[in-house]
Amino acid sequence: MVDAHETHVIVGAGLAGAKAAETLRAEGFTGRVILVGEEREPPYERPGLSKGYLAANTPRADLFVHDSHWYAAQEVEMRLGSPVTLLDRAARAVHLGDGTVLGYDRLLLATGSAPRRLDVPGVDLGGVHYLRKLSESERLRATLQTLGRENGRLLIIGAGWIGLEVAAAARGYGAEVTVVEPQPTPLYGALGPELGSFFAQLHQDRGVQFHFGASVTGIEGEDGMVLAAHTDDGDEHPAHAVLVGIGAAPQTALAEAAGLAIAEAADGAGIAVDASLRSSDPAVFAAGDVASAEHPLFGRRLRVEHWANALNGGPAAARAMLGQEVVYDRVPYFFSDQYDLGMEYSGFAAPGSYDHVVVRGDAGKREFIAFWQGPDNRVLAGMNVNVWDVAGSIQQLIRSARPIDPDRLADPGTPLADL
Numbered sequence: 001m002v003d004a005h006e007t008h009v010i011v012g013a014g015l016a017g018a019k020a021a022e023t024l025r026a027e028g029f030t031g032r033v034i035l036v037g038e039e040r041e042p043p044y045e046r047p048g049l050s051k052g053y054l055a056a057n058t059p060r061a062d063l064f065v066h067d068s069h070w071y072a073a074q075e076v077e078m079r080l081g082s083p084v085t086l087l088d089r090a091a092r093a094v095h096l097g098d099g100t101v102l103g104y105d106r107l108l109l110a111t112g113s114a115p116r117r118l119d120v121p122g123v124d125l126g127g128v129h130y131l132r133k134l135s136e137s138e139r140l141r142a143t144l145q146t147l148g149r150e151n152g153r154l155l156i157i158g159a160g161w162i163g164l165e166v167a168a169a170a171r172g173y174g175a176e177v178t179v180v181e182p183q184p185t186p187l188y189g190a191l192g193p194e195l196g197s198f199f200a201q202l203h204q205d206r207g208v209q210f211h212f213g214a215s216v217t218g219i220e221g222e223d224g225m226v227l228a229a230h231t232d233d234g235d236e237h238p239a240h241a242v243l244v245g246i247g248a249a250p251q252t253a254l255a256e257a258a259g260l261a262i263a264e265a266a267d268g269a270g271i272a273v274d275a276s277l278r279s280s281d282p283a284v285f286a287a288g289d290v291a292s293a294e295h296p297l298f299g300r301r302l303r304v305e306h307w308a309n310a311l312n313g314g315p316a317a318a319r320a321m322l323g324q325e326v327v328y329d330r331v332p333y334f335f336s337d338q339y340d341l342g343m344e345y346s347g348f349a350a351p352g353s354y355d356h357v358v359v360r361g362d363a364g365k366r367e368f369i370a371f372w373q374g375p376d377n378r379v380l381a382g383m384n385v386n387v388w389d390v391a392g393s394i395q396q397l398i399r400s401a402r403p404i405d406p407d408r409l410a411d412p413g414t415p416l417a418d419l
Contacts, residue, residue: 006031008321009094009102011084011254012110013037015045015307016288018065019314020108020321021076027322033076034102036094040081041134042068047307049137050165051337055172056141063134087258089281106283106321109255109271110314113248113289113305118157122219127226127241131162132248140166143241148173155179155229155239157216159186161336163245164199168338171206178209178237180216180229192349194357195370195383199338202366206339211235248305250290260284263292263301270303276326277317285321287313296329297399298348306334331395341366344391347381347398354380358409361387369394377403393417 008024010017013035021033037043044063052058071078079096086095093103115130117123129140147154147170154170156163159181167177183189185196186203200210214231219242221227229237255271256262261280263272270292277285277293288310292303312330320326335344349372361368369390372381378401382394393416397404408414 006105007034007103008032008106008108009034009036009104010108010110011036011087011094012108012112012288012290013039013043013078013080014110014112014288014310015043015065016110016112016310016314016317017108018043019311020110020287020318021071021074022066023315023318024322025074025076027319027324029322031105033074034079034104035071035076036079036082036084036096036102038081038083039133039135042066042071042078042080044134045307046132047335049134050131050162050169054137054141054144054166055169056145084254087254087284089258089260089284092283104283107285108314108317108321109279109284109286109290110288110310110317111251111254111290112310113250115244116247116249118216118244118246120216120218122221122226122229123244125219125221125226125242126224127221127239128219129241129243131166131243131245140243141169144170144173144175147175147240150240152176152240153178153238154241154243155226155237156243156245157229158245158247159183159188159200159210160190160245160247161187161334163243164203164338165336166243166245167203167208168206171208171339176209177203177207178211178239179203180211180214180231180237182213182215184212186210189351191383192351192354192357192372198363202338202341211237248289250303252290255279255284255286255290272301275328276320277313277328278320285317287317293328296327297331302332302348304332306332308333331398333391333395341386342388343383343385345381345383346391346394347372347379349381356406358406360410360412371397371409373404373406373409377406379404379409390416 043065048058082096084094153176156179186199187196214233218230250270261272271286273286273293275294289305292301295302316328333346354372355375358371367386369384379397
């Protein structure tokens with residue numbers, strides 16, 4: 001039973017943290033709820049930073065999780081612009097950068113991830129961008145608008161989801177775009193070569209130039225601004241701005257310094273939590289990008305960086321903090337919008353874990369569903385492209401863990417519900 005006089009502190013004022021605070025109140029918790037964030041902005045959702053907001057299709061106000069009055073109305077104390085510098089588990093307290101010390105009965109770490117930094121000469125030039133924060137999206141949007149007006153060129157380092165979404169936004173403004181990627185296709189680690197080639201063609205049809213099999217070794221500039229980038233195969237790529245999109249790293253430093261268990265997951269180390277999102281310290285929980293969670297469905301640890309994991313993981317952790325029985329076993333899910341293409345991906349198919357990819361529909365018309373199947377013909381993951389209202393059915397196939405005939409899976413005449 002949770003005492004009404006208890007204090008629950010949430011470190012990380014992003015989507016996971018905001019939804020956890022919301023759930024604590026919705027579940028009837030009447031103690032103190034304190035939400036601590038490094039940024040001065042109230043909690044906002046990040047997908048729009050590389051999608052609608054970057055492309056000037058989504059109003060700024062639509063990014064925020066709650067309106068400006070919600071936190072006061074729900075008696076959620078906000079400590080924004082105050083990063084946590086120390087977690088003292090023995091004292092059950094966190095120390096903020098401004099000297100404030102906050103005691104807690106339960107603590108949620110939702111510190112998210114940060115862009116991986118490129119370490120080459122010239123990376124500190126004024127025209128080099130990273131994209132994780134709202135302020136960074138605003139700065140990048142202004143740059144893309146200028147590039148579009150002046151027929152300028154954007155160089156993107158990394159052909160992952162962020163890189164491709166920014167490429168689509170840049171082309172929408174009229175900027176020229178070159179993408180440098182060491183792998184043979186975009187999204188090679190996420191989707192494999194079969195669907196990676198599909199996304200390469202999507203962008204090439206819109207005028208994006210790819211340079212595969214190469215890495216940037218330096219960025220050249222003058223008067224603090226970008227002029228070109230050099231790759232390890234000896235090529236020079238003219239550019240007026242650069243976006244570095246080489247992945248993200250979970251922000252585990254606070255947890256590591258406090259002695260919490262850290263575990264490797266499929267895509268990097270995170271705070272080790274069980275299926276109820278509880279860490280090695282019974283009073284400390286973790287959710288979102290930073291959590292390496294035992295996943296009952298997949299029988300392994302997963303660390304998922306996508307929006308839906310923050311949306312659903314924050315509430316799950318909040319319920320566990322209140323002493324409820326929680327098993328967080330949602331099928332991983334994410335979405336992307338690029339040009340006139342929309343897609344949803346459900347499941348988990350790590351490189352080397354699947355045997356083949358089955359396509360249902362017409363990939364040439366960019367309306368299809370792709371399924372990743374294991375050697376036993378179980379569906380490990382599915383991606384619907386410009387085909388809607390099927391994500392639930394795809395997730396049911398993944399949960400069933402039963403063998404499915406690839407020919408029936410590929411047949412559009414066979415309803416997914418009949419498989």
